[in-house]
Structure formats: C-alpha cells, structure tokens
Amino acid sequence: MTVIEVTDDRLAAAPAPALAGLEADLAFCHPAIEAVLAVGAGGIAVRAAPHDEAEAESVRREVKRVAELSIASYRFVPDSEPLWTRRAGGDSNLGALAGFRERFMVDLGPGQYALIGPAAALRSSIDARFQDLAVACGAEPWHLPSIEATGDLLPRVGYLASHAQHVTWGVHLTPRFDSLRRFAADARRSGATAPGAEHEVTPAGFILEPVVCHNVYRALAGARLDGTRLITALGSCYRFEGCRFAPLLRQWEFSMREAILIGPPEPLRRLRERILAATLEVASQLDLGGALEIATDPFFVSEAGSARAFQAMQSTKLELRLDLGGGAATAAASFNLHGTHFSEPMDIRGPGGELLETACVGWGIERWMAALVARRGPEPSAWRL
C-alpha cells in the first residue's frame, strides 16, 4: 500500500464545489487507487496499490490529468449560499452509523448490503413517507423494471457519454448449445464465476437502471398528454462508485423513490416547488438538519464542462443535503428540471402537439436512513417517524 500525493496550483484557487467534485472524479481515475484520502487546496492524497514504480507514476499522472479536467469543469459553478437551511434540535453523530452497520447490515460485496429486521422496516417506513407525499401531490404509483434497454433514450440524451463511469452493463451467454455446455462444464470443473475470453457472450442490450425516471419517459414515448402528469415509483438503482462505496451513503445497489413530472413548463415548476416544500417539511418533522443547495450531476469528468455549466446557469438541479454530524452531510433528495431534454427525444407532447417538459424529484431512501440514524442513534426505539 502506498500513499501518493500530488500537488497542483489550480487546487488553491478551486471553489468548494470543485474540490468536492474532484474527490468523486478521482474514484474513477486509476484501478490501483483504493481510496481518496484528502483533496484540498494543499494537494491530493490517494491510497493506492501499484505493482511497481512505473504504475505509481501512472497513478500520479492520471490524478493530475483528472484534477485539471475536473477543476476546469467547475469554472462556471459558483460556490453559492444555500437556498434553505435548518438546524436540528440536537447534534448528529456520524459514529452512530458504525453501530447501525454492525447490528443491522451485512456486507454482501462491494456496495451491496443486506438490511436486517428493524433496518429493513425503517427503509420501508421512509419510502412509505415519500410515496404518501407524492400521492398527496397527485401522483399515480407505478412499478418499473430495474433494467433499461440501451437502444432508445440513452443514446439520444447522451447518457452513456456523460455518466459512463457509473454504468453497469448486462451480458448473457450466447444461446448456442456448445457454447453453453462449455461454460457449464467450466463452472462445474474449475468453479468459473463469469464468462471469460474463451466463452461466447452477447451484450444483454440493457444496463442496470441508474435512475428511476428514464423508464417512465420510455414508457410514454410518442404520448400525447392532457395537462400535467405526476408518477411515482420506488426503484432499485445501480451506480458503480469506483473506490468510494460506503454503506447507506454510496451503494452499488440502492433504493430511490422518484416523483416524475411531465407537463407544460409553468404547472411543472409549480408542482416541483410543492413537492420541494413538502420534502423540506418532512426534514423538519423528523428534526433533521440540512441545507438546500444548487447542485450539478456527477457527470463523467472529460465530458462534464458544458453539462455542468448549463445546469449551474439554469439552476436546474437543487439538492437537499442532510447533516450527518462532524461537518459531514449527504445529498438525500434532488429536485431536477429537465426542460425538453427527455421529452424531445421521446416525443412526449401536449394535446396541441407542443413539446412538454419533464422534471423529477429523487429521494435516496438509504441516505434518509443514514441521516435519521446519525441524528437519533442506532437504537430502533428512537427511529419512530
């Protein structure tokens, strides 16, 4: 194990959002990196396991390249004041999450966790709270698949260029008898756990769903809608996080409830504001501290500049960050206006043929669990909603 330190003059002038974004970008920088230890004005430190000095030098070089691109992508993202803040009636304690993890979670692999008994009940209760909120605003509950075919929406909106680092693709064995028999024999004889170069595989044509709303737009492709539609669904979502997996806070598989809005611009904005206000009210009712901030998506670093600048310019993404204690916070809800980004490629229009707009609100269920446990402690009796 080696700690690799990199300095760069640009770090000193980088605003806070850029430093936070750089920490995320470095998680995808080099396969030898095991953890990002520090990102600040004074420099970057990563823990890595390079095979030799040549690979260590390769890590340094890639960290510098990513730092340059990442900081540049925040050129037009201001370090703005929060739009809303709330102080909780007591302190949150990040340490409570360790006790929760020990008692109520089982590690099943990178970013994959089982929730036991009271933890599973808490997850259901929090989701029910947001489903009720969405339904009270007029949402129709839907169920959606946790996979998304890659042939329509994804290429048309450029998702695989802008978020490639998070995507998990599916493959299956090619349905050819000899090929299947070869893999089955290898699995039996040598314990093969995945197809190798000697096996015949076919891309499944889908990715594991990284967000809930995409499949709604796909389901409404070509639709002509009267008025504003509001749909809500709970999804199992999947995002690869490089070396940054953390229970509840950053999982490969996580639960997200979304409210998906489709309609004319003004009614859509009003409905988003209503859901936003109701979400802030939930934070207050649960006595959670936090802040509402202008944010940008986790775009892939080499493609991020324009998309990040556009989001910041339009203030299209707001995030509710809930306190975890010790200065830490987690983005537990986001409120996003898309304009015609999805409706145009999916041809979703109003009764007169005019393009509608879309928006979505996402509630990260495990992150709300983390904020609640940090605030109230690891004893289930304290979690009553």
Place this chain on the structure above:
Amino acid sequence: MSPALRSEIRHLISELSASSTPFADGEDLFSRGVLRSLNLMELVDQLEDRFQIRVGHRDFVAGRLSSVDAIAALVGGRP
C-alpha cells in the same frame, strides 16, 4: 450592434449546432433546441478565441449566452 458581428455569431452558432431549426436573433438558442447543453463550453471557447473576451460566471447567470442578441451585446460590450 454591427450586422457583421451578428452575422459572425450566427455563423458560429450554425457551426456548433446539429439542428437545422431556424432561429431569430432574439430567440433562446437552448430552449429552441438550436444548441444543446453539451455545446455550451464549445460556445464559450469559440467566443473567447474569436473575440478575445473572457466569459465569466455572471454572464451565464444573466443569460448573456442565450441568444444571438445577447451574445452580440456581450461581445460588443467587452473591451
């Protein structure tokens, strides 16, 4: 604002645009679909290179990149 400047800006936008949608000088290029969000930094780079200006964050917030008219005012107003 000089017609030549407007013409140069329209030409630049047409080069960046993948759309054949016609657009008036006062129309919002992004909501009209002439430019997409992914064109934004390219637009900034081109404006800075061709017109020797520096685009700042305030220009974004104030919508000074949203239409031909706004860009012409931005470029024409900068020393």
